[in-house]
Amino acid sequence: MPAAAQTATPAPGQPPANWYPSRYGADDQIxxxxxxxxxxxxxxxxxxxxxxxxxxxxxxGRETPAFPPRSLSVTVMMPDQFGGATVPSENRMSYADDMFTGWLxxxxxxxxxxxxxxxxxxxxxxxxxxxxxxxxxxxxxxxxxxxxxxxxxxxxxxxxxxxxxxxxxxxxxxxxxxxxxxxxxxxxxxxxxxxxxxxxxxxxxxxxxxxxxxxxxxxxxxxxxxxxxxxxxxxxxxxxxxxxxxxxxxxxxxxxxxxxxxxxxxxxxxxxxxxxxxxxxxxxxxxxxxxxxxxxxxxxxxxxxxx
The missing domain is CATH 3.50.30.50 (Putative cyclase)
Structure with a gap:
């Protein structure tokens, strides 16, 4: 739960700043x-x-510049479909999935x-x-x-x-x-x-x-x-x-x-x-x-x- 009305610890030489609780109420999150x-x-x-x-x-994508140390990558896979295989089925169904790894x-x-x-x-x-x-x-x-x-x-x-x-x-x-x-x-x-x-x-x-x-x-x-x-x-x-x-x-x-x-x-x-x-x-x-x-x-x- 939000803290009761008080002040954050001010920086040296700076006055305290009374910036909470919010005008929308102490429990507000939006x-x-x-x-x-x-x-x-x-x-x-x-x-x-x-x-x-x-x-x-x-x-x-992988090359998008971002605030350090952020980065991301997308890895595409065709699970269990090695060497051109398909998912066991009469209609020879193929599919791909992807995995996201990185910062948001x-x-x-x-x-x-x-x-x-x-x-x-x-x-x-x-x-x-x-x-x-x-x-x-x-x-x-x-x-x-x-x-x-x-x-x-x-x-x-x-x-x-x-x-x-x-x-x-x-x-x-x-x-x-x-x-x-x-x-x-x-x-x-x-x-x-x-x-x-x-x-x-x-x-x-x-x-x-x-x-x-x-x-x-x-x-x-x-x-x-x-x-x-x-x-x-x-x-x-x-x-x-x-x-x-x-x-x-x-x-x-x-x-x-x-x-x-x-x-x-x-x-x-x-x-x-x-x-x-x-x-x-x-x-x-x-x-x-x-x-x-x-x-x-x-x-x-x-x-x-x-x-």
């Missing part, structure tokens, strides 16, 4: 997903006027609230010692995330800065987001999913080594601003959403802490936003039903945008 309801779904569905579908996930945080993915915390405390005051096990988490797991059907908005930072791709370490601030949203006519509403296009995903195909070494992205102030808009998820076409290298190497992944731990907002990474950006789409129906992997803290996903 965070900002509480904001989604039938009315929000119907509002999002009304955005579909063209029947145009966009795949937001990317193909994932590779390629297009969603972060659950059990993925990243503050001093071993995770969303809503859940302490690692109470729910984190090598066999899977007993709270905040991927299987507990409700279906995400809502309005999505695209913030095209590459177009705003007049170049096809932002650079590694290039920071997107709260003011940047405000200005681009205003200029591009993007209005974020409660319960939305916000996707940021930087152009970085293009490197997956032509320079995967560079893709995985750094990235443009938001800073913590931008994460705080997005949280204030009461969104349910923040995503980008990068592998970590935040700018890397970090401006301050002694403060890492603060945006993740702000979104996941403090505000119960999911993070969507390696979103393929190229087609949406090319079509200058600003809003769309966003649909995600993640795999229900019991006890997992991340999952490989393929969300869909529909206009």
């Amino acid at each position: 965070g900002a997903m509480n904001l989604l309801n039938a009315q929000k779904v119907l509002e999002a569905v009304r955005l579909v006027t063209r029947g145009q579908v966009y795949r937001l996930g990317v193909p994932v 945080g590779v390629g297009s993915q969603i972060d659950s609230f059990a993925h990243l915390g503050i001093d071993n405390v995770f969303y809503n005051g859940n302490r690692a010692q109470d729910f984190m096990h090598t066999t899977g988490v007993t709270r905040l797991g991927i299987e507990g995330i409700p279906p995400m059907v809502t309005r999505g908005v695209l913030v095209d930072m590459a177009r705003a800065r007049g170049k096809p791709m932002l650079d590694e370490g290039e920071i997107i601030t709260a003011d940047d987001l405000r200005n681009v949203m205003r200029d591009q006519g993007v209005q974020v509403r409660r319960g939305d999913v916000v996707l940021i296009h930087t152009g970085w995903v293009e490197l997956l195909e032509r320079d995967p080594a560079r893709f995985g070494k750094g990235e443009p992205g938001i800073d913590n102030g931008a994460a705080e601003y997005l949280a204030s808009l009461e969104v349910v998820a923040v995503g980008a076409d990068t592998w970590g959403v935040e700018a890397v290298p970090f401006r301050n190497p002694n403060r890492v992944w603060e945006g993740h802490q702000t979104l996941l731990a403090k505000n119960g907002i999911h993070i969507l990474e390696v979103m393929d936003t190229r087609a949406l950006a090319r079509d200058q789409a600003t809003e769309f129906l966003f649909v995600l039903g993640q795999p229900l992997l019991k006890g997992a803290v991340q999952a490989i996903i393929n969300p869909i945008a529909i206009r």
Whole structure:
């Protein structure tokens, strides 16, 4: 169960941060997903006027760059069908199976609230010692995330800065987001999913080594601003959403802490936003039903945008 209202142990010289229990109650596990309801779904569905579908996930395989030490592989087998044999049957049936070996945080993915915390405390005051096990988490797991059907908005930072791709370490601030949203006519509403296009995903195909070494992205102030808009998820076409290298190497992944731990907002990474950006789409129906992997803290996903 979540700890009672208290403060996480502050870093030296830092004031305590009163960030739990959650606004949704001390037992809550779904965070900002509480904001989604039938009315929000119907509002999002009304955005579909063209029947145009966009795949937001990317193909994932052995060569996909990932945050170290993550990797994965798929092994295909034809069990007991050696040397061209078939399954004993008059119709000579053949079949193949596959085995997945690897990490779930590779390629297009969603972060659950059990993925990243503050001093071993995770969303809503859940302490690692109470729910984190090598066999899977007993709270905040991927299987507990409700279906995400809502309005999505695209913030095209590459177009705003007049170049096809932002650079590694290039920071997107709260003011940047405000200005681009205003200029591009993007209005974020409660319960939305916000996707940021930087152009970085293009490197997956032509320079995967560079893709995985750094990235443009938001800073913590931008994460705080997005949280204030009461969104349910923040995503980008990068592998970590935040700018890397970090401006301050002694403060890492603060945006993740702000979104996941403090505000119960999911993070969507390696979103393929190229087609949406090319079509200058600003809003769309966003649909995600993640795999229900019991006890997992991340999952490989393929969300869909529909206009």
